[in-house]
Amino acid sequence: MxxxxxxxxxxxxxxxxxxxxxxxxxxxxxxxxxxxxxxxxxxxxxxxxxxxxxxxxxxxxxxxxxxxxxxxxxxxxxxxxxxxxxxxxxxxxxxxxxxxxxxxxxxxxxxxxxxxxxxxxxxxxxxxxxxxxxxxxxxxxxxxxxEFLSLCHHHGQMVKTGGTKLCNAASPIACHGCFPDISPGDFLRRERFVQSMLQIAxxxxxxxxxxxxxxxxxxxxxxxxxxxxxxLNISSEAEPRRLSSEEDRRGRFAFFGQLTPYKGADVLLDAIGRVPETAWGDDARLMIFGGNLERQPEWFQKKIGESIEKAGDRVRFYGSYQNSEMPRLMRSADWVVIPSVWWENSPIVIQEAFFHRRPLISSNIGGMAEKIRDGVDGMHFRVGSAEDLADRMTEALTEPDLWERLRAGIRRPSTHxxxxxxxxxxxxxxxxxxxxxxxxxxxxxxxxx
Structure with missing residues (x-):
């Protein structure tokens, strides 16, 4: 042009x-x-x-x-x-x-x-x-x-450096605690500059x-x-996954997103191993659709690799995907899991799951807790807790009518x-x-x- x-x-x-x-x-x-x-x-x-x-x-x-x-x-x-x-x-x-x-x-x-x-x-x-x-x-x-980029120098995540502790408010002193090499005065200068420029809007x-x-x-x-x-700009809804018999369960869980430390894939993989064998059975499966793992810190790459190996047949890793593939990929899923350990705002995967009428299991904080109604169109678990997530997944696998009930509570998301x-x-x-x-x-x- x-x-x-x-x-x-x-x-x-x-x-x-x-x-x-x-x-x-x-x-x-x-x-x-x-x-x-x-x-x-x-x-x-x-x-x-x-x-x-x-x-x-x-x-x-x-x-x-x-x-x-x-x-x-x-x-x-x-x-x-x-x-x-x-x-x-x-x-x-x-x-x-x-x-x-x-x-x-x-x-x-x-x-x-x-x-x-x-x-x-x-x-x-x-x-x-x-x-x-x-x-x-x-x-x-x-x-x-x-996200919180204007407030937070830590990639706009509002998560403390060196771990996954959530930050509730930004201030020059608190930010200096995360970045000791940057003085509170410099953080105050940043705050005033950013706010003054945003005031132009x-x-x-x-x-x-x-x-x-x-x-x-x-x-x-x-x-x-x-x-x-x-x-959302999506033309057609993905039909529910076809079950081969009346005894089949809604036991296919899917993760969509970037494989970063803040998206909680490690929490999800830990949770998979905690679901009892009597609940998991031979037909349940976790499908991971995500990329950019090679760009993450070495310690995180190693952790994810070891977790996938430990999970064995319970997990399938499919790599990155294009947005145009989402309807086809969603057809193979019953549940969508969002285990993020940061606040999130309005991740598009929530709207995509709701458009395709898939209940969600998500962390109980921030935009996730706001968008997903616990017990109505999805389930919440305590952020960062593999044990609590395993309990929710166990419920999904053992309560026969839960999927249909939560699916019925889903509201249609806004179109573009x-x-x-x-x-x-x-x-x-x-x-x-x-x-x-x-x-x-x-x-x-x-x-x-």
């Missing part, structure tokens, strides 16, 4: 123009935030009166095509890539301000969007918010949060109430926060078009100056599903 003015001219003079900005394109970087932002872009373009454009950050080893940071993507006239790899992970800052001034701001002046919606700024840098405001003083700027969106509340307590204004769940409609309502209110903002911050507690 070229970025000449002719390529971004308005399809209709009255159409609202929206630029959705993401830290990655799902064709190149498959993650929940990338998929959510792209689904929003696609959903907006299915609505009347709005035209959406999608900008995704890329960096090394993806090749920069020329002197410009801007690049096309597969010939799409509404998608563009922005190359940025000079990034300060501590300050969430882009050191290459020359590219921002020369290329990003030129693109913004050409496109002239009414709304610029950041679905992430990692890799792009917080300076891009300032660049948008400087270039387009009348445009509405929205930021969607996907007109509104914030969180896919979960839990995450919204954390950011409000940290210092963002509650009257500029709204909860809108991400939408329904999600786009909720966003468009907010956009119009901001652009027209009619968005109602509550002084007490209760706007953040109003969830759009």
């Amino acid at each position: 070229s970025t000449k003015p002719s390529d971004v001219s308005r399809s209709k003079p009255e159409d609202m123009r929206v630029l959705v900005i993401s830290h990655g394109h799902p064709d190149l970087s498959l993650g929940g935030a990338e998929v959510a932002s792209y689904n929003l872009h696609k959903g907006l373009n299915e609505l009347e009166g709005v035209r959406s454009f999608f900008m995704a950050r890329v960096g090394s080893p993806y090749p920069r095509h020329s002197a410009s940071a801007l690049m096309g993507h597969q010939g799409a006239d509404d998608e563009i890539l922005y190359f940025a790899d000079d990034y300060d992970h501590f300050l969430l800052s882009n050191r290459n301000t020359d590219d921002i001034r020369r290329d990003l701001q030129r693109f913004l002046r050409t496109l002239r969007p009414d709304v610029v919606h950041f679905h992430h700024f990692i890799g792009l840098g917080l300076e891009t918010l300032f660049a948008v405001r400087e270039t387009l003083p009348e445009a509405a700027i929205i930021v969607t949060f996907h 007109d509104h914030y969106i969180s896919p979960s109430r839990f995450l919204a509340e954390r950011y409000i307590r940290w210092g963002l204004p509650g009257n500029r926060m709204k909860v809108i769940e991400n939408g 078009v329904e999600c786009a409609e909720a966003h468009l309502e907010l956009y119009r209110g901001l652009v027209e100056g009619t968005s109602a903002l509550d002084d007490d911050g209760t706007q953040a507690m109003k969830q759009t599903a």
Whole structure:
């Protein structure tokens, strides 16, 4: 895609123009935030009166095509890539301000969007918010949060370094405890810089109430926060796994996700070995669909390898998968397990499982506990406890009617078009100056599903 003015001219003079900005394109970087932002872009373009454009950050080893940071993507006239790899992970800052001034701001002046919606700024840098405001003083700027990166230097996980102890609040002193080489003064400088840049935005969106509340307590204004769940773009539901006889059980458990220490695959593998043989039998199975284990710390790779070997025939490891494969993979599963040891926000696998009407077994914290209703459409277990997870899996294997009862309680998740409609309502209110903002911050507690 070229970025000449002719390529971004308005399809209709009255159409609202929206630029959705993401830290990655799902064709190149498959993650929940990338998929959510792209689904929003696609959903907006299915609505009347709005035209959406999608900008995704890329960096090394993806090749920069020329002197410009801007690049096309597969010939799409509404998608563009922005190359940025000079990034300060501590300050969430882009050191290459020359590219921002020369290329990003030129693109913004050409496109002239009414709304610029950041679905992430990692890799792009917080300076891009300032660049948008400087270039387009009348445009509405929205930021969607996907984790606690603005609060937490530890990969935005809000988990203490050196283990899996959960962190309940960020502060310069507490953060210095996790990173002794970084002074409390430096953490205070980080906090003030990040908050000041985020204040540039007109509104914030969180896919979960839990995450919204954390950011409000940290210092963002509650009257500029709204909860809108991400939408799914899936065409057909995977039918239930076919049972060969009336005696067959719903005993197939599936894990979908990255094999990182925070996703809890090690807890799940430990739990598998704790389920009694009388409950497990010969027909139960755990299927692990996950990748990137080779990128994890050596100690974790060794732990997972040993756990899989110890679990023996109870576990099948299938490696990484593409999002397009999910319906086919879900057909082989009865239960989906989310054993994450960090808070999570709104992992897409929850919505995918619910779309395909698979009950979930999850840790009892954060966005997981908010999205999955214990005893209604899934089961909770105490976070990090292999023993408690084993008990829930035993229940799943030994209570004949449990799967059907929990499946009946599942609510249909929002589609990408329904999600786009909720966003468009907010956009119009901001652009027209009619968005109602509550002084007490209760706007953040109003969830759009």
